[in-house]
Amino acid sequence: MGREDKYTIEPGANLSRANLKGADLTDADLTGANLTYANLRRANLTDTDLTDTDLTGANLRRANLNCAYLCGANLTGVNLSGANLTGANLLFANLTGADLRGVDLTGANLLFANLTGADLRGANLTGADLDGADLADADLTGVDLTGANLLFANLTGADLRGANLFGANLFEANLSAADLSGANLYRANLYRANLKGATLTSAKLRGANLDNADMTGAIRMGIKMGGASLTGTIMPDGSVHK
Secondary structure (H helix, E strand, O other), X not given: OOOOOEOOOOOOOEOOOOEOOOOEOOOOEOOOOEOOOOEOOOOEOOOOEOOOOEOOOOEOOOOEOOOOEOOOOXXXXXXXXXXXXXXXXXXXXXXXXXXXXOOEOOOOEOOOOEOOOOEOOOOEOOOOEOOOOEOOOOEOOOOEXXXXXXXXXXXXXXXXXXXXXXXXXXXXXXXXXXXXXXXXXXXXXXXXXXXXOOEXXXXXXXXXXXXXXXXXXXXXXXXXXXXXEOOOOEOOOOOEOO
């Protein structure tokens, strides 16, 4: 079937390994469906309800998931490279090891989502809500996180080289051992953030709020911190900034 064909699918349906390439599933109710290893490449899933759906290993490359509901969905190991997820709701979604290269997640809701080990290189997360999200060991190289909410997010060991975190909220975020080389953190909120052992080489922290942050053992060669707030900050050498 071509992209113009419309599918009708019952909630909770078993569509494991189904070929739905290019399918039009706009506004469909796929709540609790089994779509493990299904081929949904270039499928139109605009406004589709995929709440609690199992999409483990599915191919969603270049799929349109604009404003789709993926609350609690299992997207472990899913290929979403080049997909459109603008405004999508991924609350508590499991995206462990997912391929999210070049994905547009502008304004997406990723509260408490599990993105452990996910590949987000080149993704657009402008204005995304990642409050409490787990991004441990995720690849965020060159990602645009302008104005993103990363409150309490876990970014332990994450690769954020060259990432744009302009104005991002990293309040109490865990960035221990993260690589922030060349990252833009201008005016970012890093209040009480954990930056122990982080690499900050050539990072831009002008105007950032680092009050009470812990930078113990951080590497900061060539760092630019003009105008940064450092009240109570634990510096790399262990001293406390007054």
